Amino acid sequence: MKSTVLWLALVATATATATAAAADPAPSHGIAYPSGWQQWATIAVSHRTDNNSLRVILGNEIAVAAARRGHTNPWPDGAILGKVVWKDSTLENWPAATAPGAFVHAEFMFKDSAQYQASYGWGWARWVGLGQEPFNQGQAICIDCHTPVKGRDWVFTDPAAFPQ
Numbered sequence: 001m002k003s004t005v006l007w008l009a010l011v012a013t014a015t016a017t018a019t020a021a022a023a024d025p026a027p028s029h030g031i032a033y034p035s036g037w038q039q040w041a042t043i044a045v046s047h048r049t050d051n052n053s054l055r056v057i058l059g060n061e062i063a064v065a066a067a068r069r070g071h072t073n074p075w076p077d078g079a080i081l082g083k084v085v086w087k088d089s090t091l092e093n094w095p096a097a098t099a100p101g102a103f104v105h106a107e108f109m110f111k112d113s114a115q116y117q118a119s120y121g122w123g124w125a126r127w128v129g130l131g132q133e134p135f136n137q138g139q140a141i142c143i144d145c146h147t148p149v150k151g152r153d154w155v156f157t158d159p160a161a162f163p164q
Helices: 002-023 061-069 139-152
Strands: 041-048 053-059 080-091 094-111 122-128
Touching: 041 061, 053 061, 053 094, 061 080, 122 139
Parallel strands: none
Antiparallel strands: 041 053, 053 080, 080 094, 094 122
């Protein structure tokens, strides 16, 4: 009886582990999906009028602490910034409001000056659509877009002010 219970416990643990591992999308540009980003704190929000999208900029604990202290140029190693993007939409009962519509993608910048020395200290990754398909068309696309802010450690975002 004890061996049957132990065997069932091992099978259940292995199944749970395999299921959890299978739940993460494949890497983007060789970078693992940052599990748990949906629970990260907000650093800022932005609205791009050129492509009609709303963005929430999130950070892991290291990034949020740096943002709140104003230590963002350079961002500290270990910081991860996430940008979650939706197309603009309006609310049925409040047409003057701009609200998130269709989900576009989640993209991340991983600060590690040693590991990502060739890409200016950042690892760049993106997962597209609700299925979170990895974008693997090269980090050069990300770097080219961020070149105008290379003097700001390659980051467009100004952290929003939060009450103390």
